[in-house]
Amino acid sequence: MVDAVRAMLLVCAVVGGGAALGLITRHAFSVAFWPANAILVGTMLRAPHLHRPAGWFGAGAGFVLADLLFGQSPALSGWFAAANVSGTFVAVLALRRLASRDLRLRRVHSVMRISVGLLPGSLVAALTGAVMVVVQFHGSPTQTVMTWTASEIANYLIFLPAMLTVQPPWRRERRVATAAAAKPLWPLLLLAVSCVLAVYFDGPGSIMFPMPALLLCAMTYSVSTAALVTMALGSGCMITIGLGMVDIGQDLSIPRMVVSIRIAVAFLALVPLTISSAMAVRDDLMAQLQQAADHDGLTGLLNRRAFEHRLHRRLEASANDGGLTLLWLDLDHFKSINDRHGHPAGDAVLRAVATAIEGCCREDDLCARLGGEEFALALVAPDAQAGALIAERLRSTIAALRIDGHGTAIRVTASIGAHHLDHWPVDPPALLRGLDEALYRAKHGGRNRIEWLDADLTRQAA
Template identity: 40%
Template sequence: MQTFENAIEQSAFPRSSFQLLWIVGLGLTVFAACMLGIFSRPFGMLASVWPANAILLGLLVRHPSLASPAGWLSAAMAYVLADLLTGSSFGAAIALNAANLLGVVVGYILFMRLPKEHRHLRRPLAVLYMFSISVLAGVGASSLGSIAVTYYFGEPISRAFVGWLTTELVNYVVILPVFLAMPLPGDRVQAAPVAKATAAAGVNPWPIISLVLSCVAALLIGGPGAVAFPVPSLLWCALDYRLFAVAVLMAIVGMLAQVAVASGILHLGVDRLADATLTSTRLGITLLALGPLTVASIDAARRNLIARLSHAVDYDFLTQCLARATFMARSSALIEAEQRKGPIFAMMLDIDRFKAINDTHGHAAGDRVLQAVALTMRLALRSDDLIGRLGGEEFAILLVRQTPADAARVAERILTSVRALSIDLENGEKLLATASIGIAQLSPAGSGLEALLSQADKALYAAKSDGRDRIRAFPNGIPATGGTTGR
């Protein structure tokens, strides 16, 4: 199957042009995030929300190819341009954004030292690692940023350091997980059994409803503890939803809480919004976010483990076809569900002269043949069809909602694709293979899967007796298509 990268390489549009678009997009994203932060800035204060650093770090960790000199330059220009367009002096823009970039650099270096599963919050301690890295990145940015704030704006250095650090920390902890927890390319395949079970059960809307109600209650009641009102609902979300969804919800709640406190919409029971109050609120939001994120991270690790175990049990390791027991169970369930909707066909496929291949070329060559034939069959089938390895070189296929002519065409397509295989061996030789197929149709009063497979097996025996490399159909053993000849 052609990957996205291969498509890029083969297209007329150069790969370097795509990389340039990504770098330009990186700069535009950072610029938009900076403008959002600048416009959230209350009078006389640092920005109440500053998502740019967390977004930049998240994009670089997800796409390390962007961490090139051109990528860093694009981000730096976006930072400086945003400040210059909103009235900052050139010197202040350079100094303040050097601090921003320093924090991102520290965070990127530390994240890239972590194993992939920790980097994407798929391990129990991953959130604590993320928090530790966020602290170190925040300290790096604050050390330089507090000096710049003191020099250009006259703020006491200790006050500037604490304000910068808490702003960095809360934005890293509530925004960065959204990027880290985004589904990975292999997640859809590995988590298919768990995803099917979740889809069958449906999505529970009550955790989100309770989250909305808790946020409304926080605004109506107010007081110092109001920022903690959504925590039970977020924990409920962490137990019911996937990690990425929890990270998105936590980011929304965390950012809205910061804006609500800084703008006075959320009343904390103080006469004025002192720096200590804002600092305490930011730290509170940061620490409260760790609980739901940790629960969701542990649950993601559990789901991932279940998916891997399920795949190991349900699928044959060598061919990635269903294991015998799983094929029988799923086929029986599929027959029960589809029997009244249309014809059902079973195919039995056997690789011709497979024992001779093992004896002549060795079992490693036999394994390669099995893998190549299995892949060929999987590509020829629809997602609704089932294929399993029953043992040795014997495979079974169950087709639903197909006409007899359609089923015959599927069998012919598989046979033709197997004939076209040229399998490379370790010694440089190429090995050709053929297969024989038997087809049987479930009768309206069919007695079930075992009888259907037995009929297909009899047709397979007829195909082998007639010279192999052909298709036969039960019950009379005549060619299933317009006369497939042997080779």
């Protein structure tokens, strides 16, 4: 009961706020700016627990309260609420059938699939509105269906993609935020200039002035950023045309002209969003290829090429925060594990060791499988003592592993060559040779132990 009341109040507040925003900015009947329906559909799709009778009752209450607050009669408030709730309910049912990747605009045809899913809801809302027009105003149902459907589609395409793709700040990963911050700003500046020119050189074609810059933004920024830019531009078009700031040279009292303008605004959003979605698919594929190229297929750790490339970049730097501890690791008697228990058991041992290695690494550390039973780590450590504690913890963790080998507990140990680096510049080949030598000294010294580079080798590596 408490959850139902909470859902009702939350949806009521969200929908009421969206409806109030549309009513405040509705300066012209012919070009309607109405974000409430897209906000409601996006909320129901992003928070499925609200898709329940109490949530939809709250939606209807939000529409009615907003209309009453702006002086609408109770009868008309009920009609408008019925049209909006029925249309959004059908739209939610249709869009819930799409894959989650489509709703996040991560497939090439996502925008088209969403557009098709919005059509039934838009028609249901338009038909309900047509009944209202006939009953209350004795108007034309045909004109109402045309203009209402076009308005629903335009408003959905302007606002819904942002509702579906934008993540709240507390849910964004740090690396995503950093990547977004690195994007250039000049496409946005070009878009702003094109919007000013559209207002200055008004006319039938002015609505398309921002399209080149908008396409450039779609190819430059993430899907969520492109959706926000498209939302700002589309709503700006609705408002400026409604206020008469942009004279498109058409008589907006003619229904077919209204439909034409709304469809133009819808396409203004549809094209760049489709391109942005296709770019996102390309980026995902490139990331998958890069992941496959840089990581070992069995353990998921970095492979030798990627590890050495990233390590060399760190070693060639003039400084490193707090120093770097390098660990070269080789499993003891691994061939006998394969011979005795079989290669599947050997693979299980490698995966278990990789998990133990990852447990010792933080976000800024590097860990890799160099090949066979050899692993390597580059760990940020403030001093040699901290590095020694990490190395010993890793050695003891591996020694404590018990891997199931068809009913037999397989034990494994590791020999480790180690060095703590706190001075730069460094000769990487010499340092890696020294680590290999330390590793073999650990092997020959009894295995399951750590061998640190001595002072002479340290100076040689440096």
